[in-house]
Amino acid sequence: MSVDNRPIYIRSGQKVNSQIRSWLLWTALFIVPAFLAFLVERQGFNMLDDGLWALGARVVAHGGLLYRDIFTVYGPAQYYALLPFFWIFGESVRTLVVFKAVVAGCSSILGFYVVRRYGAGRIGWLIPLGVLAIGPVSPRYVCAAAFAAFHAEVLWRTNRQFTNGLLLGIAWGCLSLFGLDMLVCGAIIVFAGHGFTRLLASNAFSFRDLRIAGMLVGLAGVFAIALLVAAATGTLTHAAWDTVVCPLAYSPHHVTLNFLESFFRPQGMNTAFSQVFTGEHLGPAWPGHVGLRVAAIQMIAGLVVAVPFLALIARRQAVDTRMGSLFALALSSWVVIMWRSDVAHIFAAFYGTLFVVVCLLGVVRLARIPVAVLGVVFLVASMVPLAGERLWLVTHANRSSLIQWDRPTAEIAMAKGRHETIERVLATLDAGNESPTIGWPAQPGLAFLSGQPLATRQVTLLAGSVRDEASVIADLHRSGPTQLVLGRAAGLTPGARSVDELAPSIWTYLRSNYFVELQIADGAEGFQVIRNAGRSGVDLESLPLERRLPGTSQLVKNAQTPPLSPGVVISQVFHVGGIDLRGIVLLVATTGTLPTEMDMEIEIEELFASGSTQSLAVFRSRVPLDQNAQPSHTSFSRHPPDSWQEDCPELVCHTGFRT
Known part of the structure; x- marks a missing residue:
């Protein structure tokens, strides 16, 4: 037995220094990713996804109800999570950026804590690097990772089986409030996590009946509360359609993007800065930028697919058996990329996969250093080009092509051209600030930026998203918007490039009642501001063709079309x-x-x-x-x-x- 003969003040001082270093470490793990995420995310605005997110939170903040007053396939959790930030910092895109930055910091701390706890050791720093590379992780995937870590801890508790299962079920139910996909991911983490844990465990392991019963009771309790709230507020029918029926019955036929096709034909990968929504045309930042970017994303996608199979190898290593839940988290990432394998979804799936890879490398390094070194090099090589993109955006945040957008609902940086285009549209709408409006087919962010009330709950017109065109027409007739904004749908829905192809009946209604007031096209984006003819006292029949909405638009010329010549x-x-x-x-x-x-x-x-x-x-x-x-x-x-x-x-x- 050894005795520490050093003076007490020396031992106390070392303990204090250790605590200070620990606090500095955790503070840096939060602040650095959060600060970098803020600097990057404030450059540009995704009118569709982020626009819908901000608009939904604004509807709730003003006393409205999700699903009754606005259509969204996502669960209510992400909107209510953003709500306190709107109350504190105001309703603007910058507030959404602040929220994303906080989530980035939390995702860094969560990942570092979990992988260090399960044996990653010093290479846990790869988690913050991954967060920097892929950008702020959506709250839904951060919560899925937290649920997997909680599942790993609860699974091995032998006392109070029912209580532990109840807590697990409640956590699963709360995760499901992010949407149907998170309900499925939670199920994979629970049941596949049990299977992976049995695979890794050397002793007999079983999922006890009391724990299963408690879990089902907890899950049913959360669902019961959600259903009662929806029924009491009159949103049950809309919520069931938006979050369950629409994703299952319609979305797979229209938004699914084949993984193999995306992997071998990387159309979305070979564009530098493709995740930047400033409206700029940014070229490669360094020699070989695009090639390195494509290779990095393909390496990440390959890891997402391969990692669950590594459980067979991990079985032979002295891994923490609680890693079974992390393997299940990586397996749940398949739901993300098999549903839609674009760059954003590959990045989201990579976050959970990164947990397993870092933990495995931490264990392997103790026995096979060369293998661990190769693994770290591979992982770093897959993340550095992507992190380099984001660091370039940070170091060039004051580039001449960007200007500060001082509109109260924006407060972000935007390309000059896109800023002028959107401001021209919004300036036209500002004349009647109380008139309801909308930004179709995929620009709900315009409605948020304008600050005006919604003309209809259907704020997007993507394929499969319109349950009943007649009800949308009834909304427009009832709200009587003086003006509406129409944008482009190109690249969002296969085979559809305009409102008339997405919703023919709605387009016919618009043609019958609205005329073109302003038409703007800047190459990347195009908008039409249309005005209600009846409210303006205009006879549609007397207007020239260029002021009328067209009935059918078709593209004739393509790469195979021969040049015109006499007689063609x-x-x-x-x-x-x-x-x-x-x-x-x-x-x-x-x-x-x-x-x-x-x-x-x-x-x-x-x-x-x-x-x-x-x-x-x-x-x-x-x-x-x-x-x-x-x-x-x-x-x-x-x-x-x-x-x-x-x-x-x-x-x-x-x-x-x-x-």
Whole structure:
């Protein structure tokens, strides 16, 4: 037995110094990731995901109810988590950035604590590096990691089985409040965690009946409270549709992105700074930037897929058996990437996977140092290019292409062009500040920035998100918005690029009641501000075509289209829907000498089911060209026959040119 003969004041001083170092370490683990996340996330604004998040929290802050007053497939937890920050810091995008920064700090501390507890040792610093590389982790995935760690601790408690199971069930229920995907992830962590733990444990291990019973009681209790609150507030039907039916019945057919296709055809990976929503066109920051970025993301995706299988190897190592729950957390990440394998979801899945990899490397280094070194090098190589991107954004936060956006609901940095575009749109809306508005199809952030009330709960028009177009039309008729904002849907929904393709009935209603007041296109984004004709005393029939909303838009020219030449005829088949066929707008692009003129002939035919056609009308005109790309409007001099509009036949449009 050894005796410490040092004076008491020396031993006390060393203990105090150790505590100070510990506090400094934990403070740095929070502050550094949080500060860097704030500097990066304040650059730009994701109008869809972050816009919906901020808008939902604003609805709740003003006394509204989720699902009844706003559509969202996500659970209520993330909106109510943001709510206190809105109360303290105000309702702005910057407040959302502050919240993200806090979550980044918490995710760093949580990961470092868990992996150090389960044997990672000094290489636990890889967790903060991972948080820096992938950016602020969504609160849902941080809570999933915390649930896995809690499950690991509860699983080995032998006393008070029912109570421990009850606590586990309550935690699972709270995690499920983030959405249906987190309910599934929680189930994987609970049951697969039990299986992985049995695999790693050397002694007999069983999931006792009392613990299962308590867990089910706790889970049912949380669900019962949520259902009672929803029923009492009249949101039960909407909540069930938005968070359960819509994700299961509609989303898989429209938003699923195949993992293998994403992995081997990295269209979203080979764009530098693709997660930056400032509106800038940022090129590579260093030689080989794009190639390193693609390789890094593919390495991360490969780890996400491979790590659960490493449990077979971990069984032979002296790993902490509580790591079984972490393996289950990594397995639950499959739900994320198999659902949609874009860059954002791969990053989200990587957070849980990182826990297992770091713990395994910490254990392996004690026995096989070369293997551990190779593993650390591989992990660092997968994260450094991504961390380098974010550090570049931090060190170039004051670049000339960005300006500070001082609008009270923004308070962030934005590219000059995008700032001017959005401000032009919002300035048009500011004239009637109490008039409800909306930003369709994927710009709920516009409604948040404007600060105006919503014209309808349907704040997005992505494929499968519209339960009942008639109810949306009824909302618009009841709220009577003077103005609405329409954006682009390109790149969000396969095969759909506009509102008329996403929601035809709603588009017909808009065409019947609204006209174009302002049209802005800056290349990256395009917006139309449309005004209610009835409230403005405007006769739609008297407006020129460029002030009317088009009925059908089709892209004819593509990479395989030959250049136009005399005698070339372009044909399109389309349906006439709802209102009329008053004219055709044709975008003509040329690389020839300007100005010039050309003759254009448009013939409209009706297409029958048998395949035969009948000519309905022929229109000829002389088109002057003085720009490389300009629209040509052809208005029909007389109303088309009734069959053009009432029976909605399938029509063929033949367009011929002669220069």
